[in-house]
Amino acid sequence: xxxxxxxxxxxxxxxxxxFLAACSGGEETSSDDGADTExxxxxxxxxxxxxxxxxxxEEALAADQTFDINIKSEPPSLNPGTATDTTSAAVLDQVxxxxxxxxxxxxxxxxxxxSYEVSEDLMTYTxxxxxxxxxxxxxxxxxxxxEYAWKWVLNPDNADTDYAYQLxxxxxxxxxxxxxxxxxxxxxxAVDEKTxxxxxxxxxxxxxxxxxxxxxxxxxxxxxxxxxxxxLDAGENYVTNGPxxxxxxxxxxxxxxxxNPDYWDAETVTLExxxxxxxxxxxxxxxxxxxxxxxWAGSPTDSLPLASIPALKEDGSLNIAPLAGLYYYAFNxxxxxxxxxxxxxxxxxxxxxxxxxxxxxxxxxxxxxALVPSSIWEESNEGYFADNDIETAKEYLETGLEEMGxxxxxxxxxxxxxxxxxxxxxxxxxxxxxxxxxxxxxLRNEEWNVYLDSMGSGxxxxxxxxxxxxxxxxxxxxxxxxxKGGNNYTNWEDAEYQDLLEQSRTATDEAERKVILRQAEAIxxxxxxxxxxxxxxSAWLNKDxxxxxEVSGLxxxxxxxxxxxxx
Amino acid sequence: xxxxxxxxLGYIILSLYFIITITFFLMHAAPGGPFAxxxxxxxxxxxxxxxxxxxxxxxxxxxxxxxxNAFTFDFGPSFKYxxxxxxxxxxxxxxxxxxxxxxxxxxxxxAGVLLGVIAAVKHNKFGDYTAMIIAVxxxxxxxxxxxxxxxxxxxxxMQVLPIARFTSFAHTILPAIALASTPLAFIARLMRSSMLDxxxxxxxxxxxxxxxxxRVVTYRHGLRNAILPVISYIGPLIASILTGSFVIEKxxxxxxxxxxFVVSVTxxxxxxxxxxxxxxxxxxxxxxxxxxxxYGFVDPRIxxxxxxxxx
Numbered sequence: 001x002x003x004x005x006x007x008x009x010x011x012x013x014x015x016x017x018x019f020l021a022a023c024s025g026g027e028e029t030s031s032d033d034g035a036d037t038e039x040x041x042x043x044x045x046x047x048x049x050x051x052x053x054x055x056x057x058e059e060a061l062a063a064d065q066t067f068d069i070n071i072k073s074e075p076p077s078l079n080p081g082t083a084t085d086t087t088s089a090a091v092l093d094q095v096x097x098x099x100x101x102x103x104x105x106x107x108x109x110x111x112x113x114x115s116y117e118v119s120e121d122l123m124t125y126t127x128x129x130x131x132x133x134x135x136x137x138x139x140x141x142x143x144x145x146x147e148y149a150w151k152w153v154l155n156p157d158n159a160d161t162d163y164a165y166q167l168x169x170x171x172x173x174x175x176x177x178x179x180x181x182x183x184x185x186x187x188x189x190a191v192d193e194k195t196x197x198x199x200x201x202x203x204x205x206x207x208x209x210x211x212x213x214x215x216x217x218x219x220x221x222x223x224x225x226x227x228x229x230x231x232l233d234a235g236e237n238y239v240t241n242g243p244x245x246x247x248x249x250x251x252x253x254x255x256x257x258x259x260n261p262d263y264w265d266a267e268t269v270t271l272e273x274x275x276x277x278x279x280x281x282x283x284x285x286x287x288x289x290x291x292x293x294x295x296w297a298g299s300p301t302d303s304l305p306l307a308s309i310p311a312l313k314e315d316g317s318l319n320i321a322p323l324a325g326l327y328y329y330a331f332n333x334x335x336x337x338x339x340x341x342x343x344x345x346x347x348x349x350x351x352x353x354x355x356x357x358x359x360x361x362x363x364x365x366x367x368x369x370a371l372v373p374s375s376i377w378e379e380s381n382e383g384y385f386a387d388n389d390i391e392t393a394k395e396y397l398e399t400g401l402e403e404m405g406x407x408x409x410x411x412x413x414x415x416x417x418x419x420x421x422x423x424x425x426x427x428x429x430x431x432x433x434x435x436x437x438x439x440x441x442x443l444r445n446e447e448w449n450v451y452l453d454s455m456g457s458g459x460x461x462x463x464x465x466x467x468x469x470x471x472x473x474x475x476x477x478x479x480x481x482x483x484k485g486g487n488n489y490t491n492w493e494d495a496e497y498q499d500l501l502e503q504s505r506t507a508t509d510e511a512e513r514k515v516i517l518r519q520a521e522a523i524x525x526x527x528x529x530x531x532x533x534x535x536x537x538s539a540w541l542n543k544d545x546x547x548x549x550e551v552s553g554l555x556x557x558x559x560x561x562x563x564x565x566x567x
Numbered sequence: 568x569x570x571x572x573x574x575x576l577g578y579i580i581l582s583l584y585f586i587i588t589i590t591f592f593l594m595h596a597a598p599g600g601p602f603a604x605x606x607x608x609x610x611x612x613x614x615x616x617x618x619x620x621x622x623x624x625x626x627x628x629x630x631x632x633x634x635x636n637a638f639t640f641d642f643g644p645s646f647k648y649x650x651x652x653x654x655x656x657x658x659x660x661x662x663x664x665x666x667x668x669x670x671x672x673x674x675x676x677x678a679g680v681l682l683g684v685i686a687a688v689k690h691n692k693f694g695d696y697t698a699m700i701i702a703v704x705x706x707x708x709x710x711x712x713x714x715x716x717x718x719x720x721x722x723x724x725m726q727v728l729p730i731a732r733f734t735s736f737a738h739t740i741l742p743a744i745a746l747a748s749t750p751l752a753f754i755a756r757l758m759r760s761s762m763l764d765x766x767x768x769x770x771x772x773x774x775x776x777x778x779x780x781x782r783v784v785t786y787r788h789g790l791r792n793a794i795l796p797v798i799s800y801i802g803p804l805i806a807s808i809l810t811g812s813f814v815i816e817k818x819x820x821x822x823x824x825x826x827x828f829v830v831s832v833t834x835x836x837x838x839x840x841x842x843x844x845x846x847x848x849x850x851x852x853x854x855x856x857x858x859x860x861x862y863g864f865v866d867p868r869i870x871x872x873x874x875x876x877x878x
Contacts (some may be wrong), residue, residue: 073830077649084604159619160649162602165609178611232650251651251659252822253732277732279820280830283715284731287723291730449599449835456607466605486607 059565062545065272067562068294070285071301073278074252078238079231080217081153082160086555090301091276092214094257094559095240099127099146099196099211104550104561106472108208112141112218112241113196122203122508127196127211132264135220137239143190145218148225151176151183153215166215166470169204202505205513206473213471243269243560252278257559270548270563276301283308289541295564298540299323300555306420309362309539317541320364322375324469324553325536326477328368329414329429329462330455333529334491337409338461341527342400347462348531349385349393350436351429356533360424363539368532371481371521372474375535375553379518383532384525390436397437411440415463417451422464425533455489465489468536469554474517475504481524492529543567575859579852586848587637587841591630594840601646601835620646633841642842647834653842660824663733664816667823668808670739671747675804679751680797683758687766687793688785698755705752710811714745714818731820742819746811750804754797762793791865798862802855809847 075088080096083089101111110116113127133141153161154176161177168174170188175181187199200207210216220239224230230237234249243265244257257274260266277294279285282305289297298304304312312318331338331347338344353367366374369383386392401409414430416422423445430441446454455463467487469476480487482501500520507513538551549562602608602616617623621632636642642653686698708716721741722730729738765771766789774784812825824843831839 074648076647079649082649084606156615159616162604162606162608162612162616164612178609229650250822251656252826277820278822279731280826281731281818281820284718284818284820287718287730291723291726293730447599448833449603450597451599452603452605453598456603486609487605 059547061270062564062566065270065564066275067271067273067296067546067549067559067564068275068277069296069301070279070288070294071255071276072285073280075255077160077231078246078249080214080219081149081158082162082231083214084162086300089214090557091246091255091257092217093242093556094244094274095242095246095260096214096217097242098213098216098218099129100208101560102209102212102552102554102556102558106553108212111212112146113211116208122205123200125198125200125207126191127198129194129196130264131194133241134262134264135223135239135241136245136260136262137220137223137236138262139220139222139239140193141218141220141241142193143196144193145221146196146216147188147190148221149217149219150188151186152219152224154186155183156180163215166210166213169200169202169207169210171199171201173201203508204505205510206471206475209471209473244271244274247273254278265560269560271559274559286541295546296540296542296549299538300540300551300557304539304541306362312541313362318363319540319542321538321551322366322373322553323536323538323555324373324375324472324476325467325555326368326371326373327365327464327466327533327536329531329533330460330465330490331462331529331531332458332460332489332491334458335461337400337404337406337412340400340404342396342403343409344528344531345385346393346397346400346437347433348528349389349396351432351531351533352388353533354387356425356428360428361421361534363537365534365537368535370532371524371530372477372517373469373535376469376472376474376477377514377518380535384522393436409437409439411442412461413442413444415444415446415451415454415460417446417448417464426464458489458491460489462531463489464533465530466536472554474514474521475501478517478520478524481529490529492527494523494527497523572856572860575856579849579856582852583845583848584634587634587845588630590841590844591633594835594837595626595629597835599835601837603835637841637845640845642845643838645831645836645839647831647836647839653838656827656839657824657842657846660822660827663821663823664812664825666739667733667742667746667812667815667821668805670743671750671808672801672804674743674747675750675754675808676797676801678747679754680758680794682751682755683797684762684785684790684793686755686759687762690763695759698759702752702755702759705748705755708748710745710749711814711818713748714742714815717741717745718818731818733819733821733823738819742815742821745818746808746815749811750807754800754804757796757800758793761796762789765789765793768792795862795866798858798865801861802858805854805858806851809851 071087071090073087075083075091076085077083077088078091080092083092097111099111099113099116100108103109112129112133114130116125116127118125127143129141129143135141150167150170152158153164154167154173156177164177165174170186172181172185172187176183176186187201189197191197204210218241223237223239227237234246238246240246240260243260243263245260247256247258249255255276257276259269259272263269279288282303285294285302286297286305286308288294309318331344333339333344357365357367367387368380369385369387370380372380374380397409401407414426416426426443430443433439433441454460455465467477467480478501481490481492482488482498484491484493497520500516500523504513504516504520507516538555540551542549545565545567547563547565550558552558600622601620602613608616621629624632640654645651645653645656648656682698682701686695689695718730718741721728728741732738766785771784771789774788809825812823813829815821816823816826817829824846827839828843828847831843
């Protein structure tokens with residue numbers, strides 16, 4: 001009977017709770033505001049990314065250097081050769097290290113490589129690996145480790161190496177992976193234990209950036225060879241060379257990283273423990289942050305609930321940093337009416353990007369009137385046309401209709417994949433097109449996999465897409481549209497454009513190369529196979545005592561330089 | 568009795584066969600494949616991956632392979648989590664879901680029955696109204712809203728229980744209550760009407776007339792008969808708790824099987840979809856069988872295996 005009474009009490013509490021929840025709906029927000037406005041007095045300027053690294057005078061380090069963050073889901077692979085996603089990267093970038101590491105200024109700096117030389121023709125790189133670089137099991141990091149890891153990815157017998165194409169700038173790499181070429185022909189050789197020579201297929205100005213990417217990380221051949229499941233769990237087989245060690249991995253639950261005492265630059269590393277939780281629900285994660293269980297919420301390993309952003313921005317606690325990424329609408333250039341360039345232009349110009357960014361996404365995304373993000377090319381701040389230029393749009397529409405011999409536009413369909421934000425943007429744009437161009441727009445929402453299928457098979461008029469840069473170079477964006485297929489859903493192709501991209505590959509002078517690439521972008525924007533909408537930003541919250549955690553312009557995060565101060 | 572169980576087991580295998588077949592073909596009919604991603608693979612690499620995972624075989628070959636594997640409970644490796652075996656995924660997710668499921672079943676049954684009895688005994692009095700308000704709330708408030716409400720009150724405002732994750736007993740309380748709320752309410756209503764029926768029966772009146780105390784009459788004579796509908800509800804209850812756990816596990820960040828199941832469908836992770844589906848089906852089918860058997864024990868009037876007993 002006692003148990004039942006207890007349960008009854010519990011049930012009563014529960015009911016009371018529901019009532020309270022229902023009644024306090026309005027109050028909830030105001031009390032939250034009250035709680036949060038205490039803090040921001042001195043953090044008016046927290047909206048800046050640099051905030052975290054500015055050391056404001058003498059700050060006492062916290063005794064407990066344990067950092068808690070949410071990475072949203074189970075990392076699909078902690079083998080650098082088979083990983084392809086940001087969650088895995090968030091772990092890999094801490095536990096492994098490539099020849100280079102992207103530093104706090106976003107530039108590649110020497111990491112496993114102590115120094116390197118580049119040949120005159122920019123085709124051959126010689127890396128000298130640090131004498132004091134060791135694996136977590138005490139083995140020295142050697143040039144062979146790199147050669148082995150890269151060739152393992154390029155070996156056609158190894159499936160799951162989705163990102164093998166990241167290595168295709170190396171001579172013979174694509175041939176080995178896709179055309180039955182020999183792995184011995186691949187341009188990577190360990191000259192001696194500490195010297196790695198890499199021959200490229202063509203001059204690649206961003207090659208050093210690439211060597212900091214996880215597909216280029218080394219693995220310890222002694223451990224990995226013959227142990228296929230070495231990367232499935234934390235343990236003695238999971239041997240790494242980065243600033244942190246994989247201490248434990250409770251699948252779907254939590255990853256724990258510990259400082260690596262044998263790391264060559266261990267002096268720089270302050271954080272002792274990093275707990276990475278896998279909380280799928282954004283609202284729950286935000287509540288955990290508010291409750292002090294997390295030190296960080298939002299980008300780049302998770303996102304903040306859209307509805308919470310205005311209030312967070314208001315109280316100044318939201319951090320925002322530009323991200324090299326473009327949110328855009330792809331036109332199907334093989335389907336009427338988007339096979340007409342003037343119609344495409346009309347649609348692109350009749351979008352009020354500033355309105356979308358201010359009212360829907362609200363994380364200070366930048367209206368995009370160009371293909372290459374402004375964080376890579378400053379010129380993109382201006383873009384190739386004016387935002388929300390309805391007058392010109394109407395002119396284009398008229399010309400387009402005339403060319404097509406039409407009186408008015410047929411109904412068009414706007415596709416997007418399931419997400420609150422995509423839906424809101426699509427509805428807004430539907431409205432803008434209806435009002436500005438007088439066209440009937442229907443919306444089509446599909447689940448992600450289904451959506452990719454429709455887009456890939458050309459079953460769409462206009463569809464939303466996004467692209468985040470893998471490395472900090474314009475070519476990463478221009479290349480998508482080089483040929484039909486792949487990530488180019490627009491079915492747009494242009495000989496001159498292809499020619500310019502080809503020319504850029506052999507250009508050895510950086511300024512000259514940029515001119516060529518700018519020309520290519522101009523051609524692209526003149527033909528307008530896509531309507532750029534905005535350049536992405538990363539938006540996150542961090543506790544005031546979190547310092548030095550680096551969020552890169554490519555959406556990566558690094559804890560090497562992170563530390564916690566006394567609260 | 569034995570023949571009855573054998574027959575039921577036969578039905579279970581048959582049902583499983585249909586479930587597997589239908590899921591297999593539905594899964595392959597769904598647009599998009601396991602390797603679809605925002606970053607399209609080069610055709611050659613995609614081809615190599617399809618080859619490695621046997622997706623290039625004719626669909627019938629895949630189906631037969633699949634059927635054989637499913638009946639030997641070998642589901643192969645996940646497509647998404649490189650190298651992880653589906654069986655390992657099920658085994659590591661199961662304990663969480665099991666604890667959560669059992670705890671919420673206990674809450675639903677205990678509190679539901681108690682509320683129902685109180686409502687019936689205090690018919691048309693304050694106790695009745697209170698119990699029924701709770702029941703109506705439980706039925707009409709979806710479990711995910713309940714979850715958010717519980718988190719808000721007990722974790723954020725009162726800070727007595729953790730918001731999310733699943734590492735101690737305290738962590739299990741909120742998700743279990745959220746998951747139990749709907750079946751709890753349903754059981755309370757079921758129990759109330761069934762108890763009212765029983766209490767108005769002649770034998771209860773006789774017992775009372777003989778001078779047996781109210782409490783004894785209610786609990787010893789009434790409850791035993793009134794609880795029968797609740798027992799037959801345990802089958803659907805298990806189903807409801809299994810399906811409810813998908814959402815609850817996501818909200819509370821519990822690394823359980825329900826979460827895994829939902830994620831696998833979005834990922835088109837074929838092997839995990841099949842593994843979890845088969846697993847859930849077996850669980851459900853077997854638990855329904857067990858409930859039917861228990862029913863026979865509680866009410867001796869029902870003879871299993873007799874005519875009409877296999878319905």
